[in-house]
Amino acid sequence: MSALHVLSFLFNCYSDTPSLFNVTRPQHLSGLELVRDMCNGNLEGATVGSSEITLTPGKIKGGNHVADTRTAGSVGLLMQISLPCALFAQGPSELCLKGGTNAEMAPQIDYTLKVFKPIVERFGVQFDCDLKMRGYYPKGGGEVVLKVNPVKELSPINMTERGNITKIYGRAFVAGVLPFKIFLHYIIYVSIFESTGCIFAGSSLGKKGVYADKVGIEAAEMLLRNIRHNGCVDEFLQDQLIIFMALANGTSRMRTGPITLHTQTAIHMAEQLTNAKFVIRKAEDEHGNNDTYIIECQGVGATNPSL
Numbered sequence: 001m002s003a004l005h006v007l008s009f010l011f012n013c014y015s016d017t018p019s020l021f022n023v024t025r026p027q028h029l030s031g032l033e034l035v036r037d038m039c040n041g042n043l044e045g046a047t048v049g050s051s052e053i054t055l056t057p058g059k060i061k062g063g064n065h066v067a068d069t070r071t072a073g074s075v076g077l078l079m080q081i082s083l084p085c086a087l088f089a090q091g092p093s094e095l096c097l098k099g100g101t102n103a104e105m106a107p108q109i110d111y112t113l114k115v116f117k118p119i120v121e122r123f124g125v126q127f128d129c130d131l132k133m134r135g136y137y138p139k140g141g142g143e144v145v146l147k148v149n150p151v152k153e154l155s156p157i158n159m160t161e162r163g164n165i166t167k168i169y170g171r172a173f174v175a176g177v178l179p180f181k182i183f184l185h186y187i188i189y190v191s192i193f194e195s196t197g198c199i200f201a202g203s204s205l206g207k208k209g210v211y212a213d214k215v216g217i218e219a220a221e222m223l224l225r226n227i228r229h230n231g232c233v234d235e236f237l238q239d240q241l242i243i244f245m246a247l248a249n250g251t252s253r254m255r256t257g258p259i260t261l262h263t264q265t266a267i268h269m270a271e272q273l274t275n276a277k278f279v280i281r282k283a284e285d286e287h288g289n290n291d292t293y294i295i296e297c298q299g300v301g302a303t304n305p306s307l
């Protein structure tokens with residue numbers, strides 16, 4: 001499940017035809033039930049393991065909603081699914097999202113707050129996110145409250161200059177009874193670039209039998225890998241911004257490192273579901289780096305009919 005499912009959902013809100021989704025896990029279902037509730041829609045075939053689901057959306061109203069993965073399923077992904085819908089709602093939304101705040105293969109809540117949030121604000125997106133409780137694998141039990149104001153439309157972004165690093169900081173989290181030298185639940189390093197405001201992160205989650213120092217090294221290597229490619233976004237922000245580029249009113253540009261599979265899929269789906277046009281070209285790189293690209297998008301300029 002990713003933001004693409006929402007793009008499909010949003011698209012269908014405007015075209016008034018049902019859409020199809022692939023669903024396998026509880027967190028996917030929680031996300032779909034959340035958008036169903038947000039838009040007074042109707043879901044058919046929504047069960048764990050189902051490969052075909054039909055969502056017939058109504059109007060996106062806003063208001064208060066709760067989504068609970070009942071596992072350590074990621075609240076970051078629930079946020080990824082619901083945020084674009086909330087932006088095009090008739091009024092403000094308050095979403096209580098429960099599950100894992102720090103889960104595998106998903107945006108960590110710290111990533112969403114420290115990296116995604118300040119960058120997505122450049123599109124004109126405004127949201128508050130209150131982290132009430134952290135939740136880790138396998139228990140989950142985390143909770144965040146997301147408050148979103150709707151927008152009339154999104155502005156395009158231009159992120160083609162990276163600047164120099166001015167700050168790198170790290171945060172580590174432990175929970176439970178094991179000493180932190182042995183077991184670290186989660187670590188994130190964030191780097192911030194001068195004047196341009198680019199922000200990258202490298203993160204890693206603890207696993208049974210893996211010593212804390214290994215977790216730290218993995219996160220640092222992720223950050224370094226991204227700093228080396230000379231793009232303006234890291235390998236995760238790349239795919240997470242595609243939906244906003246597609247919906248924005250005008251041409252967005254983003255300098256990246258190697259194009260990820262998630263980004264390729266996101267672009268493919270965005271082009272299938274809207275009239276947004278993406279072009280990827282190799283970037284000139286004064287540092288001799290061959291793996292730098294510019295993703296350019298002519299966004300569709302989706303507008304919120306209620307504002």
Ligand SMILES: Nc1ncnc2c1ncn2[C@@H]1O[C@H](COP(=O)(O)OP(=O)(O)OP(=O)(O)O)[C@@H](O)[C@H]1O
Nearest residue numbers: 001002105106107108111203235236237239240262
């Ligand atoms: N360490 C990380 N930091 C920030 N974001 C991450 C990290 N790992 C994964 N992501 C983001 O999580 C999202 C994963 O979406 P994805 O569609 O893979 O979810 P999924 O539920 O695992 O679905 P699928 O199994 O179909 O891939 C992507 O947007 C990706 O950028």
